Amino acid sequence: MQDPDALRDLAERRSCALHRAVAELLPHRPDLLARARQRVDTWLEDAGSHPYATAWKELLSLELLDLCEALGSSGEPMVTLRQASPFAGALDSRTRWRILKTSELSGR
Amino acid sequence: MKRADLEHLIRAASTIADDDELVIVGSQAVLAQFPDAPEEMLRSDEADIYPKNKPERWDLIDGAIGELSAFHETFGYYGARSSGGSRYAAPRLAGATGRPFDSVYARRDRVVPRDPRPGHFQVRRQSRQGSTLLQSGRAGRARRLAFSRLVELGADTQLELEPVVTEVLR
DSSP, X not given: OOOHHHHHHHHHHHHHHHHHHHHHHTTTOHHHHHHHHHHHHHHHTTGGGOXXXXXXXXXXXXXXXXXXXXXXXXXXXXXXXXXXOTTTTOSOHHXXXXXXXXXXXXXX | OOHHHHHHHHHHHHHXXXXXXXXXXXXXXXXXXXXXXXXXXXXXXXXXXXXXXXXXXXXXXXXXXXXXXXXXXHHSOEEEOOSSSOTTOOOEEEOGGGOBSOEEEEETTEEOOSOOOOXXXXXXXXXXXXXXXXXXEEHHHHHHHHHHHHHHHHHTTTTTOOOOEEEEEO
16 A cells, blocks of 8 residues: 555645646637636536635636746645646646656655 | 535446445545535545555546546546545544544445444544543534534635644544
């Protein structure tokens, strides 16, 4: 069985890497941002079931450069917000797998 | 995430890993054991899940139905192996001797609570100053109180993210 701390660290690194990849796409893919905003607006209609919706709404209203920087942040607030991300589906499967494979458990 | 969502994830993960038995870890394990857990305790879209008999296949689950996957896009939740989710997680419920109710075995066709927990409970709050008795009562009432206190205590800390541990002792 893997070390719990190592697994948690891997999950956070993977999440961070996935969102950095999304951040790299955003300047060229405004549709991804529009879709994320639309999704968050839908969440806000049932905010009780989507407790991070308001925080995401604020985040998605930032200037693009600031948003991109925040998405890949390893700070505590973003680690938490990424647990419920509106960017699901933003990356194609091949890109996702490549990122997951490059973020392996240390020592594997 | 709702109970039906978790059951869907269990079926999907079971198929992907070709293992009828799974282990759910972290906050969503509370949902597996207590379907009446309040939404405030279940903020994450993620269920930390891995195959009990083929644990090395957790990576397949992560790849197929993990974070930002097409599955996540379609259903709004996902399965991954992250050892109980973020270290900055929501309030947690712990059991006798401080053991957290944070892992549960499941089969693809039904979730099996590790412990049905009948009887009498004390609800205690654990802090640096020690353990404080809040109330005692029968299982259902004590659980509802524990949930309500967790929600109450967690509401102020949801983004400050200081974990609050409430211990439920039999």
